[in-house]
Amino acid sequence: MSDQLTHFNEQNRARMVDVSEKNITKREAVAQSKITMKPETLARIREGRVEKGDVLAVAQVAGVMAAKKTWDIIPMCHPLPLTGIDIRFTFTDDQTIEMEASVKTTGKTGVEMEALTAVSAAALTVYDMCKAMDKGMVIGPTSLLLKTGGKSGDFRRGEN
Template identity: 60%
Template sequence: MELSHINEEGRAKMVDISEKTDTVREATAFGSISMKEETLKRISEGEIKKGDVLAVAQVAGIMGAKNTPNIIPMCHSIFMSGCDIKFQLDFDNNKVDIYATAKTIGKTGIEMEAITAVSCAAITIYDMCKAIDKDMVINNIMLIKKTGGKSGTFERKVDK
C-alpha cells in the first residue's frame, strides 16, 4: 500500500488535492470527559468560578476546528462552512458527552476539524474545572460519521 503523505525520499509531504472535485462534506466526532459527581452538578448549575463552562467550551471547540491546519502538520487549510458543538450531561455516569459537526464544500474532508473541535472542547472543560477536580478523564475521541468525497459515507455506532 502506498502512503499518500510520504514522498519518494521517505519524508512527510502534504497530499496534492488539486485534481479532486469539490463536494459537500460533513463530519461528526464524539468524545467525553468523566468527572466527579459534584463537578458535573456544579457545571450544570453554573457554579464554576471561571464562568459558564459549556459556553466557553463551545467557543473553544469552534476555534479549535478553525485552527486545525495550524496544529495538525499535514492538514489542508480548508473553508469551513459551519461548525456546531452539542453537549449532553450524563448524570448516571458523571460525564459530559461532546458531539461536534463540521461542514465544508471542498476537495478534502473535514474529519480532522470535527475531531479537533471535540478535543478542544474537552480540554477546555478540564481547564475550567481542574481547580476542583484533577481526576477528570477525557475519553473516546473518535469520528462517528463522515459524508462526501470519493470514499463516501462512514458511520460508526458509538459505544459510550
C-alpha cells in the same frame, strides 16, 4: 480503501497531499468525545457555579475556534473554508459530559480532523476550567462517528 499511505513522498518523508485534481463536494464529519468527572464537579457545571464562568459556553467557543484553526496545529491538514460548525453537549449521567461536533465544508478534502479537533478542544477546555476542583477528570474516548462526501465515500462508525 487503499492501504497506501498518501502523506509520504518517495523518500518516505512526510508531505501535504496534493488535492488539486480532486472534485469539490459537500463534506461533513461528526466526532464525539467525553469527559468524566466527580459528580460534584458536574453538578457545579450544571448549576453555573464554576468560578471561571459558564464552562460549556466557553468550551463551545473553544471547539469552534479549534475547528477553524486545525490546519495551524495539525501539520499536514489543508486550510479549509468551513461552512458550518456545531457543538452539542449531553449529560449522559451524573459524571459524564458527552460532546459532539459537526463540521461542514464544500471543498476538495474532508473535515474529519476539524471535527476531532473541535471535540478535543472542547473537552480540554472543560478540564481547564474545572481542574482546580477535580484534577482526576478523564477525557475520552474520542472518535469519528460520521464522514460524508469525497472520493473515499461515506463512513459511519459501526457500519465500516
